[in-house]
Amino acid sequence: MRKAIIQEVRAYVIDDSEMGADYHNQRGGHWIIDLPVANPMSVYKDFKAKRTSWGINALGTVVVQVALDDGTVGIGCSIGGEPACYIIEKHLSRFVEGQDPRNVELIWDQMWRATLPYGRKGLTIHAISAVDLAIWDCLGKLRGEPIYALIGGKTKERLPVYATTSRPDIAKEFGFQGAKIPCRYGPGDGIEGLKRNIAVVAEAREQVGPDFPLRLDCYMSLTVSYAIELARALAPYHLHWIEECLPPDDFDGYAALKAAVGHFCLVSTGEHEYTRYGFRELIARKCADILQPDINHVGGVTGLWKVAQMAAVSGISMAPHACEGPIGGLAGLHVDAAMPNFVVQEICGQIQPNAADKVWQEWLGFPAMRMVDGRFPLSQKPGLGFELSEASLAKYPFGGTRPMARVFHEDGSVAEW
């Protein structure tokens, strides 16, 4: 392998109007922001109608470039926007610049330890993850290998993929390996909401027939008793799993839920859990049958690979979250490929009739990722396996200028650095 040193780490925000890493940053006309979707804020009527009303997309995107002294540039992408830029440029960069990119564990550990006073979960980990992804992209490019070949090789030739959508019937038509629909109503909607939730699942089952896998995503919105009642009521419709019913910190609640319904409906969670330390709790306390880490919430490739190993020790399957953002999402496919305990990958899309291509091409103009028989092929290219297209470069503030984290002062002035 060529030897190279990391010369610079650069963090960027992108234009507010672009979706970037934030799939909720839609301009409208998309179920993910237009449909009622039960969520932790559903208990407040002022913020109930749409998740964008409480700022699900408030942070926006951070894009990271790691540049080596031989000219190699790796890219990473995560949620985090300007605050993540600040953390990366003002704090994390000191552990990255001047390092040998092969020392990825050392870099990760230093970023983790140095941010313990304010980090551990959330935004800080989004920032660490974006840097980690960019380093792994560099490593793959230096070695001329796709990332999965660097972390354990491939355990399968293609990756089964399912769609999170409001239209499971179209997901079936497109050939996905099942669908997942959003839970529309929560405990605040009372018995009427419960009945409507049941009716939505019943209708979906009717549309797709008895054998197409169906899942229900509850996005941290329920209580233990509601989740148990809902899962029991849905037993006739044979859900494959019921997802993220409770707030992430309710480990005891997840354990109780799994004990109550796990024999007829698998319990999944982990999308909003952070790093191997959070997953240690989920695993030790028997909270879930299936874990769904997001590569940007667990510390990038380095973090996701560790969580997969930990889950494997306890015989737990992995169905990673459709990462908030295509670069992380595509990086996640490399880790999926290397996991013996991987079962299926989520993608989230509009899934409209006659719009199959849009599902996997809508973001950055990547070369098409085409599903064959409900499975993604593995990239053979070095690193993550793609570069941003010229069109994307025009849309994003890459290319020579220093990154922009903007600080807004009370007098209306804006400082850029």
Ligand SMILES: [Mg+2]
């Ligand atoms: Mg989910």
